[in-house]
Amino acid sequence: MLVDLTMRIDRVPEPGGDAFADEAVARVGSSFNILHAVRQMGVAAAHGGIIGTGPWASQIREALAADGIEHIGLTDFSRDSGICMAMTDARAERTFVTVRGAETQGDEHCFDTIEPAKDDIVHINGYTFAHPTARGLLTFLERYRSHEFTTVFDPSSVTAGAEDRLLSAIIAHRPIWSCNYEEALALARRLGISGSSLDDTGSTCTLLSTAVQAPVILRAGASGAWLCAEPGGQAELIPSHHVHAVDTNGAGDCHVGVMSAELIRGASLHDAVRTANVAAAISVTRRGPATCPSREELAAIA
Numbered sequence: 001m002l003v004d005l006t007m008r009i010d011r012v013p014e015p016g017g018d019a020f021a022d023e024a025v026a027r028v029g030s031s032f033n034i035l036h037a038v039r040q041m042g043v044a045a046a047h048g049g050i051i052g053t054g055p056w057a058s059q060i061r062e063a064l065a066a067d068g069i070e071h072i073g074l075t076d077f078s079r080d081s082g083i084c085m086a087m088t089d090a091r092a093e094r095t096f097v098t099v100r101g102a103e104t105q106g107d108e109h110c111f112d113t114i115e116p117a118k119d120d121i122v123h124i125n126g127y128t129f130a131h132p133t134a135r136g137l138l139t140f141l142e143r144y145r146s147h148e149f150t151t152v153f154d155p156s157s158v159t160a161g162a163e164d165r166l167l168s169a170i171i172a173h174r175p176i177w178s179c180n181y182e183e184a185l186a187l188a189r190r191l192g193i194s195g196s197s198l199d200d201t202g203s204t205c206t207l208l209s210t211a212v213q214a215p216v217i218l219r220a221g222a223s224g225a226w227l228c229a230e231p232g233g234q235a236e237l238i239p240s241h242h243v244h245a246v247d248t249n250g251a252g253d254c255h256v257g258v259m260s261a262e263l264i265r266g267a268s269l270h271d272a273v274r275t276a277n278v279a280a281a282i283s284v285t286r287r288g289p290a291t292c293p294s295r296e297e298l299a300a301i302a
Helices: 031-040 055-067 126-130 134-143 164-173 181-190 201-212 251-264 269-283 295-301
Strands: 003-008 024-028 083-088 094-099 121-125 150-154 176-180 216-219 224-228 236-239
Touching: 003 055, 024 055, 031 055, 031 121, 031 251, 121 126, 121 251, 126 134, 134 164, 150 164, 150 251, 176 181, 176 201, 176 251, 181 201, 181 216, 201 216, 201 224, 216 251, 224 269, 236 269, 251 269, 269 295
Parallel strands: 003 083, 121 150, 150 176, 176 216
Antiparallel strands: 003 024, 083 094, 216 224, 224 236
């Protein structure tokens, strides 16, 4: 969890050049967007990651408090939390520069105090694999090789390049995988899947589910989301609502958060994905990363 510093510019400058932005907006992002979506559904949420000490960390803590999200992770008193500078140019292309903070610097014991109950859902962010905090995640996964709680794993863009032992550990954990098409392709190729079947989104979802021996949700933007609920089964496209999108930032986070909240409420995975599709569709009609609608708004549409 870090702070996103977003700005709109005409173009990213060449090395040694200059660029001007009319404004810069600092918002808490990353995993906060997921927990915010969970809270919008009226479900309790807690953050188990590391938060630092400093102005960025203070902004994170204020955002968590405003949403009623408890911090159950560690506090790093030696450094601040990180920031991500996101520059969007006139072509709507985004360029990111991330300053690593406390959230990335955990050791092998950094998640030792996280003890999920059997009815909990644990969300794991794939970006953890790219930082020293991965040591703590590996320890957590090894500690819970056998578990009763449900895990949702968002592999992000870095998991396909993770160390073999980390990738093996998350596969052995058997989470629900939720990713976009590009992430799914990278993972499939890392796992030795190739061929023309990867040109088809549904087939990619099916093949990936078989490879990881777990349910896979492949988010497909305006089309909705593919779901392969059982390894060896056939993926099904669960359609979305058609809307006019103005900002897709955070739509995937909204989808994961709402789906997780619906599972907590007892919905089937199919119904949870269907509800998440509606929530994500509404979110892209609003500007900003944490734009998940409330449960009342969803009820009015359903």
